[in-house]
Amino acid sequence: MKIWRDLAFSGLLIRLNGESWAASDAQQPLVASTGRKPNIVFILSDDQDLHMDSLSYMPFLKQHLTDYGTTFNRHYCTNALCCPSRVSLWTGKAAHNTNVTDVNPPYGGYPKFASQGFNSAYLPIWLQEAGYNTYYVGKLFNAQTVDNYHSPHAAGWTGSDFLLDPYTYEYLNATFQRNHDHPVSYEGRYSADVIAEKAYGFLEGGLRSAAQKPFFLVIAPTAPHSNVHINDNLIDGNFTEKSVIQSPPVSAERHKHLFADAKVPRTKHFNPKEPHGVSWISRLPEQNETNIDFNDHFYRSRLRALQSVDEMIDSVVSRLQEAGALENTFIFYTTDNGYHIGQHRLQPGKQCAFEEDINVPLVVRGPGIPEGLASDIVTSHTDLAPTLMRLAGTALRDDFDGTSIPLTAPELQEAVETRQEHVNVEMWGIIMSEGKYGSVLYPNHTYKALRLVGQDYSYLYTMWCSGEHELYDLVTDPYETHNLLAHDTSNLTTFALPYIHSAEAQAPLNLPTTTFSTAHTPNNTTFNPPLIHLLPRLDTLLMLLKTCKARQCTHPWEILHPAGDVRNLHDALRAEYDDFYERQQQRVEFSRCEKGYIKESEGPEGVVVWRGVDEIGVRGGGRWEHLV
Ligand SMILES: *[C@@H]1O[C@H](CO)[C@@H](O)[C@H](O)[C@H]1NC(C)=O
Ligand SMILES: *[C@@H]1O[C@H](CO)[C@@H](O)[C@H](O)[C@H]1NC(C)=O
Ligand SMILES: *[C@@H]1O[C@H](CO)[C@@H](O)[C@H](O)[C@H]1NC(C)=O
Ligand SMILES: *[C@@H]1O[C@H](CO)[C@@H](O)[C@H](O)[C@H]1NC(C)=O
Ligand SMILES: *[C@@H]1O[C@H](CO)[C@@H](O)[C@H](O)[C@H]1NC(C)=O
Numbered sequence: 001m002k003i004w005r006d007l008a009f010s011g012l013l014i015r016l017n018g019e020s021w022a023a024s025d026a027q028q029p030l031v032a033s034t035g036r037k038p039n040i041v042f043i044l045s046d047d048q049d050l051h052m053d054s055l056s057y058m059p060f061l062k063q064h065l066t067d068y069g070t071t072f073n074r075h076y077c078t079n080a081l082c083c084p085s086r087v088s089l090w091t092g093k094a095a096h097n098t099n100v101t102d103v104n105p106p107y108g109g110y111p112k113f114a115s116q117g118f119n120s121a122y123l124p125i126w127l128q129e130a131g132y133n134t135y136y137v138g139k140l141f142n143a144q145t146v147d148n149y150h151s152p153h154a155a156g157w158t159g160s161d162f163l164l165d166p167y168t169y170e171y172l173n174a175t176f177q178r179n180h181d182h183p184v185s186y187e188g189r190y191s192a193d194v195i196a197e198k199a200y201g202f203l204e205g206g207l208r209s210a211a212q213k214p215f216f217l218v219i220a221p222t223a224p225h226s227n228v229h230i231n232d233n234l235i236d237g238n239f240t241e242k243s244v245i246q247s248p249p250v251s252a253e254r255h256k257h258l259f260a261d262a263k264v265p266r267t268k269h270f271n272p273k274e275p276h277g278v279s280w281i282s283r284l285p286e287q288n289e290t291n292i293d294f295n296d297h298f299y300r301s302r303l304r305a306l307q308s309v310d311e312m313i314d315s316v317v318s319r320l321q322e323a324g325a326l327e328n329t330f331i332f333y334t335t336d337n338g339y340h341i342g343q344h345r346l347q348p349g350k351q352c353a354f355e356e357d358i359n360v361p362l363v364v365r366g367p368g369i370p371e372g373l374a375s376d377i378v379t380s381h382t383d384l385a386p387t388l389m390r391l392a393g394t395a396l397r398d399d400f401d402g403t404s405i406p407l408t409a410p411e412l413q414e415a416v417e418t419r420q421e422h423v424n425v426e427m428w429g430i431i432m433s434e435g436k437y438g439s440v441l442y443p444n445h446t447y448k449a450l451r452l453v454g455q456d457y458s459y460l461y462t463m464w465c466s467g468e469h470e471l472y473d474l475v476t477d478p479y480e481t482h483n484l485l486a487h488d489t490s491n492l493t494t495f496a497l498p499y500i501h502s503a504e505a506q507a508p509l510n511l512p513t514t515t516f517s518t519a520h521t522p523n524n525t526t527f528n529p530p531l532i533h534l535l536p537r538l539d540t541l542l543m544l545l546k547t548c549k550a551r552q553c554t555h556p557w558e559i560l561h562p563a564g565d566v567r568n569l570h571d572a573l574r575a576e577y578d579d580f581y582e583r584q585q586q587r588v589e590f591s592r593c594e595k596g597y598i599k600e601s602e603g604p605e606g607v608v609v610w611r612g613v614d615e616i617g618v619r620g621g622g623r624w625e626h627l628v
């Protein structure tokens with residue numbers, strides 16, 4: 001894992017074996033030459049990190065998927081929380097368009113998914129229409145419970161076996177609910193192994209009829225999520241520290257002894273001497289040894305829990321191979337959101353916009369997909385439904401907020417030049433930590449974030465409901481420890497103004513010119529625009545993305561500059577647009593913190609569209625284009 005990470009740098013595709021890559025060597029069609037629609041196996045783990053090296057502990061994943069497929073180094077979730085992320089994944093829509101923004105009612109969970117109408121408009125239904133048998137085993141959404149699982153039943157599945165709350169995350173006392181049957185308790189059985197067995201059953205079913213109908217099989221174990229015991233009903237307004245008991249994930253007996261020495265990587269931002277970030281994060285205390293030891297134990301428990309998932313990958317791939325179906329099957333491996341332990345002094349958890357929480361594993365193998373390749377193009381969870389629709393040979397819906405992911409070598413190569421460079425990350429409501437120490441249940445964890453990764457630059461810009469801003473330059477600061485907006489935060493909703501009068505802001509940022517040779521940072525540090533010019537561009541982009549729909553979400557520069565001559569941040573930084581971005585646009589802001597998507601509290605919407613200098617005689621034209 002380490003090897004290819006170091007090899008792969010910005011914008012370039014590099015083969016593991018060091019051969020130089022040629023466009024002509026992989027012209028196979030995306031769909032196998034038999035003309036049959038391909039089968040799709042989609043494995044979705046829960047809360048799995050990319051940045052704490054969890055993939056390095058999964059040898060079968062490497063052997064069967066990474067070595068035979070393409071790894072997307074810059075794959076992002078758009079909401080780092082299980083249920084909203086899964087709803088975005090299975091609908092292809094951003095959370096601001098699903099309005100499923102939480103794990104529990106009233107703002108999220110399975111009931112909200114259903115009441116928003118998605119039970120008749122999500123991927124399995126479209127794949128059935130495209131001629132697929134569809135199967136699902138494991139966790140679908142939070143708050144799909146032993147009481148509400150049948151009102152309504154989750155639609156779109158030829159066969160299903162769902163984990164149900166309140167037992168979803170009880171590794172040794174899970175409750176499953178098959179097709180339209182009654183829920184069944186599996187007390188004493190290890191849930192990841194039960195899921196694997198159930199998955200093999202569905203796989204046999206899919207393979208039996210694969211000659212007539214292709215199949216789509218989702219396997220969604222809870223590993224490496226923490227073990228959760230739910231004490232009472234989790235209606236948002238009543239959620240307290242006592243509502244759930246979280247403990248480290250449980251592994252199968254046969255894996256309990258593994259990785260005794262493994263520890264959370266001690267990166268620069270691990271439990272730092274100085275606090276980082278804004279809002280409640282900036283007030284976290286440094287962790288003591290007892291706390292760190294426990295968190296390392298938590299980390300090892302995650303790696304052990306993942307072993308059952310890894311073994312399951314081996315069995316699934318072997319079975320596909322025996323059945324002669326492997327060459328006509330795409331296999332996806334990803335997770336709903338990432339995870340942090342100790343970085344920025346955070347206790348175990350997710351929900352932040354830091355790289356640990358949003359940059360997640362995505363590995364894809366299948367016919368026509370380059371083997372052993374690592375790509376640095378930017379992709380996100382809202383791209384997955386469109387990608388799967390395309391593999392199924394069916395038309396993409398025009399309300400998708402993502403685009404299909406390039407999968408063949410020529411497509412991947414072209415995407416280096418043409419692919420979007422942004423991800424819109426959103427979050428609403430309460431954040432909780434999952435460890436044993438320093439429990440956090442903070443009510444105002446609502447923010448809008450923009451992650452931008454270009455050839456020469458890499459930024460995270462976050463606007464919080466409290467009015468605080470964060471901007472990290474990941475080229476010079478890959479661990480996001482130096483907030484460039486740490487000063488003047490009280491006065492930044494109109495930040496263009498204070499900065500215009502500040503000589504400091506006029507100057508280049510003068511950041512250290514150290515280069516970092518990881519896949520997560522471009523290597524060009526000569527790109528260094530003054531904050532006064534940079535920030536208004538980022539803010540305008542976020543302003544557009546926070547309420548975007550469909551193509552606005554994937555091609556925002558085209559909305560701002562309809563002539564098509566601005567395709568990225570680089571282009572937008574031309575001096576001729578200074579006034580347009582710095583004086584004519586509204587600014588992203590909140591009027592208060594809410595636990596859900598309450599429009600009235602989320603400030604102005606819409607951007608001014610560039611109309612050119614000549615057309616109206618005024619730079620930018622001054623015309624408001626409201627994007628709602
Ligand atoms: C296991 O789950 C069942 C419900 O399926 C519950 O009745 C039982 O109390 C649970 N057992 C333990 C030990 O928590
Ligand atoms: C919280 O619980 C109380 C008592 O059980 C109930 O009356 C109230 O409606 C609940 N609040 C919400 C927001 O569900
Ligand atoms: C370490 O920190 C935790 C969490 O703040 C606290 O509960 C515990 O008492 C501390 N232990 C020691 C030995 O200081
Ligand atoms: C915000 O900045 C402006 C311009 O520098 C200044 O005039 C104003 O007093 C500041 N407001 C606050 C609340 O600091
Ligand atoms: C930096 O990136 C360029 C391409 O953008 C590449 O040619 C060059 O070798 C890289 N340099 C280092 C030191 O990685």
Ligand SMILES: *[C@@H]1O[C@H](CO)[C@@H](O)[C@H](O)[C@H]1NC(C)=O
Nearest residue numbers: 455456524525526527528570
């Ligand atoms: C680095 O960035 C500068 C400024 O944006 C640009 O002019 C230059 O071409 C870039 N160099 C490389 C190797 O990409």
Ligand SMILES: *[C@@H]1O[C@H](CO)[C@@H](O)[C@H](O)[C@H]1NC(C)=O
Nearest residue numbers: 442443444465591592593594
């Ligand atoms: C949360 O936000 C609300 C409304 O914006 C505010 O009244 C409250 O003080 C905030 N609470 C905390 C703990 O920051």
Ligand SMILES: *[C@@H]1O[C@H](CO)[C@@H](O)[C@H](O)[C@H]1NC(C)=O
Nearest residue numbers: 099100106107596597598599
């Ligand atoms: C999202 O759902 C919540 C809860 O039902 C509702 O109050 C809110 O108005 C909805 N937001 C939008 C933008 O529709």
